[in-house]
Amino acid sequence: MHVIDPNNKARLLAGAAAVAFLTLPAAHAAKPLAEKPTVGDLVKASKPSDWRQLEPDNTVYMDLPGGRVVIELAPDFAPNHVANIKALARDNYFDGLAVIRSQDNWVAQWGDPDEKNPRPFKTAKATLKAEFTAPMKNVKHFTRLPDVDGYAPQVGHSNGFPSARDPKTGQAWLAHCYGMVGVGRDTDADSGGGSSLYAVTGHAPRHLDRNITVVGRVVSGMPLLASLPRGAGAMGFYDKPELNVPIGAFKVAADVPEAERSKFEVMRTETATYKAVVEAQRNRGGPWTKVAAGHVELCNVPIPVREVK
Amino acid sequence: MHVIDPNNKARLLAGAAAVAFLTLPAAHAAKPLAEKPTVGDLVKASKPSDWRQLEPDNTVYMDLPGGRVVIELAPDFAPNHVANIKALARDNYFDGLAVIRSQDNWVAQWGDPDEKNPRPFKTAKATLKAEFTAPMKNVKHFTRLPDVDGYAPQVGHSNGFPSARDPKTGQAWLAHCYGMVGVGRDTDADSGGGSSLYAVTGHAPRHLDRNITVVGRVVSGMPLLASLPRGAGAMGFYDKPELNVPIGAFKVAADVPEAERSKFEVMRTETATYKAVVEAQRNRGGPWTKVAAGHVELCNVPIPVREVK
Structure with a gap:
């Protein structure tokens, strides 16, 4: 064969x-x-010693009908959004909402399918100031790749996340590789807050880097998102409510009984x-x-x- | 939203x-x-005049239960494999075979699921000499990208295909971008012939460039391949025969009545x-x-x- x-x-x-x-x-x-x-x-x-466990307080589980998506959050890069996403999880904001978009070679996105009667926010905020980049000094353990990258002066890995940085500006940011999770927003840079999230399911759209707040990475369960049927609506949104994929639960791992943790x-x-x-x-x-x-390109490592x- | x-x-x-x-x-x-x-x-x-029609003689249709995958072949880059794939189609080699592999962030692959009683070859050859690269002079219309690429000295588009070349060696090759179609092989470079084909369904594995014969590009129907359930077997092969996705027909467009062409x-x-x-x-x-x-990376254009x- x-x-x-x-x-x-x-x-x-x-x-x-x-x-x-x-x-x-x-x-x-x-x-x-x-x-x-x-x-x-x-x-x-x-x-x-070459390995570290996921920190339960910086890990979220999204339970879909097909299984669990495990997301590691990156507070070094987006502390306010990470805190807000944990607040959303603790408010049970996502429980019963859905994956509402799957666009081929692009993203799967989840959030509230109901625009007319949106789910209210409790302790979490609806929007936050953008965290497209973070000060380099806040980011632990940058291991630089030896190879050139067209999108950033320096690229490599920071504590398990593909990332980039620019010593001239002193800023670092997460790179939009396959499996990375970001915060949907409207035209205003500060219009997202974490109630609409997506994971990259196609070739890395690196041109989105520094245009969107990236909050983490799917470490398990990508097939559950990447193999979803593509939506027939504009930009891959599902055009019929029955196609939405329900989210059973979206929880911070620390809030899940230890025996049920991944x-x-x-x-x-x-x-x-x-x-x-x-x-x-x-x-x-x-x-x-x-x-x-x-040679190796950042998102191929x-x-x-x-x-x- | x-x-x-x-x-x-x-x-x-x-x-x-x-x-x-x-x-x-x-x-x-x-x-x-x-x-x-x-x-x-x-x-x-x-x-x-900015557009060209697909040539029916260099286009193949793979009909799956969910619809049609349309592949444009690239004879400039792999003339012998393209001719052999057309011979396979005309021998009805693929009709009734199946997509047998779907590996997340990698490829979907199709061919003969039956290793013990493989389908015999008729006019097509089982294996061919590798066509990993082609002489630059054989390739029409190279439009070079202005940006650096880590995997090749020059990259750009040749008559609609993402490609690379090296003026020092005089060789050109197709790049493993999302949707590109290649020829499965064993360890021997000359062990493929086109009876086992795959399409890239994840982030571009450019490190495969010049290691495999690439024969074309899916121009329509990628969602049919990219949204297939991932196989649970090693390397994403389906571990149960009933999971294989049957190929209804695999035909050269020129052999399909004009009214049925895409x-x-x-x-x-x-x-x-x-x-x-x-x-x-x-x-x-x-x-x-x-x-x-x-900046733009080749596979993001x-x-x-x-x-x-």
Whole structure:
């Protein structure tokens, strides 16, 4: 069977959103790595200290009919929006609302389908001042990629998030890669607040960077959003209410009983192991690859995630 | 309603795969364009000579239960594989086979689900010498993008296809953007022939460029492939035969009665209008955009397609 790139097995557990359902081994045997290890080899050989658990207070679960979408929030980049999204979750704002838009090669978006009788806000705010960028000094652990990027002076990973920055302005921002979650807004920059959210389901629309507040990343469950039927309405909105995909619950992980939490670990992007992951993607080894790219584009760098059973 | 980027309406008709169902107006009123026209504005103001029809002999239709996938083949880049895929179609090779793989943020792949009793070949060949690159001189109408690309010395569009080239080697190749169609292979470079094909359904895996024979682009029907349920097997293969998505027919458009053909036009990428499209994406105008990127990445440039009723 032609499989297109057997090395790609690594992506099964390492893609922007794909997740491996690995059990954590009790001990890590120190096996010698191949001369050009794959991302999968590196994950297998990694140490426990190469990983961090998701913080329950900065993780939200969106339960859809098909399963759970797990989103890691990025308070370094958008502290006010992250706080507001947690307030919305704690107000049960999203429970019973829906995914109302799926536009091919673009986004899936969720929020209130009822424009005429919108759900009222309780403790959360309807709108906030935009957080399109954040001061670089607020962002932990920037590990810069060695390669050029056309959209930003510097790109790399900050504590597990693809990000960019400009030393001239001192600002940093999250990059619109596959699986990133952002805040829908109208024309006014300050017209969003988190009650309308979307996840990128297509090729990274990097031209949206610094035009929208990005709040986090889907670490599990992207297929639940990316494989939704595309909406037939303008911009992929569902044109019939019965096509909306109901949100059963949208909760902060910390508010979910521990036994019901999804336990994920994300590779620490400030580690030597992650630098090796980047290099494995820049110059892929193995017998399948005939020409190594010698380059990696920000949104093509896997950010390994694994489930801890 | 928060819509995320109203300018994005242009994408509805201009994305790598999205298609507008416009009727061709009888006459084109010469309306003045806005100072910073959107892609949609440019499409509306375009002249008939900015467009070309798909050539029926270089177009294939794959009919799935949900509708038709229309693929434009690129004989300039992969003449032998294109000829072989047409031979496969004319042998009715794919009819009754299936989409057997859908891996999130990667590809949907189709071919023979039966490894034990594979469908025999008739006039088409099982394998061909790889066509990962083609001589630059064989490729018509390269319109270079003004921006840097990390994966290739030069990138741009060749007769409607995103492509790259290296003047030092004199070689050109198709780029793995969203919606591009390639030939599955095993480890041996010459182990593919076109009986196993895939379309890119996620972020462009440009590191596959020059590692695989790319044969064309989906110009209509990407949602039929991109919204398929993801396979639970390794690398997204469906793990149960009943999940395979049957291919009703796979035919060269020229072999389909004219009344049953899908009539699409693609914007000519060698025109001044297309240069304006590129610029509209590089520096987007309108009240929604707060920071214009001043850059466009190859796979983010829309290639407008429209249906002619």
